Amino acid sequence: MKYIVHDQVVLSRPPEGPLAAHIVSFANSISEQGYSAQSLKQQVRIAADFSRWLERTEIDLRSVYPEHAIRYLRYRVRHVRPCHGDRAALLRLIDFLGRNCLIADWKMLVRLPTPVESVTQAYETYLREVRALAGATIVHYVPFVKAFLEDCFGDGRVRLSRLCAGDVVRFVQRQAPRLHLKQAKLMTTALRSFLGYTCYRGDTTLDLAAAVPVVANWSMPSIPRAIPPEQIRQLLASIDRQTMVGLRDYAILLLLARLGLRAGEVASLELDDIDWNTGHLNVHGKSGQHNGLPLPTDVGRAMAAYLQHGRPHSSSRRVFLRAMAPITGFRGACAIDSIVRHSLQRAGIDAPTTGAHQFRHGLATEMLRHGASLGEIGELLGHRHPQTTTIYAKVDIEALRTLAVPWPGGMR
Known part of the structure; x- marks a missing residue:
């Protein structure tokens, strides 16, 4: 007798054992994270097999912890042809059980902290x-x-x-x-x-x-490494906006280039941070700061295009999501830096650096060259201390030359 667990998963018999009542919930959770149908089938089947093994070995649900998963995998390799992903699937099951308080706090059982x-x-x-x-x-x-x-x-x-x-x-x-x-x-x-x-x-x-000793250092030893405007234009033009990933990456790069956001600020943006009525964006900065910024028209259009046509279905409130399962928000700034690095490589651009911060420096540099004050630049970039912004005073060498006083007596 066949048993349907999920629309895409059919088991040869009903689930048995201590996990039987939770197999459907686990399948729904995996499906919501965007895993493929094949991966969903594999994870549900290994969960059902693990549940039967727990029943045979007389282990109840509250006693399950990672060592049992390891023991089961050793048993499984002797009786079933192992598949790539078995271990990861079982760990996701353990994590699901832990997050839903169905098993003891196994993370604390593994090892007591020193x-x-x-x-x-x-x-x-x-x-x-x-x-x-x-x-x-x-x-x-x-x-x-x-x-x-x-x-x-x-x-x-x-x-x-x-x-x-x-x-x-x-x-x-x-x-x-x-x-x-x-x-x-x-x-x-x-x-x-x-x-x-x-x-x-x-x-x-x-x-x-x-x-604590002071580490010797010259104040502002180097000029910020800013990506020039022509390279930004070349990079944006290289993005394929006919794909879901392209729509996402284009919106991210525009946020970096037009608003000078930090990589972590882009990663942590949530849907509620966008006020479409007033055209403002609420940015979560350092130390719990909240910085309200006007949303430029081109940035707003790019974000709307991604949300309408490129963003996968997900219960996550993050604006930007991973393109591959699990479909969740990015873990942090490193993911945004990775998008920048790969986009630059695909476009064949030899930029000053490979990270996202060069866009922030680029925006500040262009604002300075177009007459913006250091105070205005610091306000846009969300600097808490004016000294942080003064590093850009070293950028516009040509502008500084116009302020130079002639040497007394003229040149000889």
Whole structure:
């Protein structure tokens, strides 16, 4: 007797075992993520087989965790011809069960965090919930803090009250020579943040943030690497807007070029951030900032074209979605940088860099050359501090030459 689980999946018999009641929900979840019919069939069938195996081995639903999936795969390889994707399919099933609270918190069962990891996780929560820092900032800070704590305490108990200025200085002196200048400066910033956090919590009596050495650096050492306008025009003209991916990429590149958004800001845009009536865009910037920007006509048209004709069906509220399953929003800035890199390669353009930030620099440079003030540029780019914008004062060399005072006595 055949059993229909989903419109596209037919099993030879009804599901059995502890997962039987959840197979249909799992199939619907996979379908909503945009997986192909073939992939959907494979994932549902392996879920049904895994459920029967759990029943035979007398494992109830609340006791399921990843080790059982590994044991089942070993069993499966001995009885069924293995298929590419079996392991990934089973992990998606485990993840589905966990997200829906159908099994115990298996992520905690795998391994208890070390003392250093516990302190680091608490600090990460503080940055996210109290300081409201951007996810990208947190990702950059946490590894340095974890490395510092491991250097001071190893695998043992973390006693923050025992930290002293010497611990901080020694760590920076050892690490800084191994890092690029920007990374070294980021490390010291992360340490000051963490040590300020320990003082705020009362874990340390002294503010050890003052003990973090300063990494020597000239202010504004280099001119921003901006993509020139002619390369932007060439790049946009090269996008095939007859395809769904082309519609998406064209809208993304226009947002970068016309509004100077950061890659992470583009990735995190949601449908509710677009006000079509007033023609404004709500941008989620750094540190929880919200920056309202006017939506240029060409950008609005490109986004509307993508939403109407290129965006896959999805329950996600993100504006821009992956083109391949799982159909979800991008995880972060790296995905936008990847789109820029591949678009430049396809167009055969030798741009200053391969990332998205060059469009931001390009917009600021063009605004400066057309007479915009640094204050206007900083407002559009969402700079919190005026000093951040002053780097563009080094860009327009020709404009600066007109301000030069003649050398006394003239030229000889």
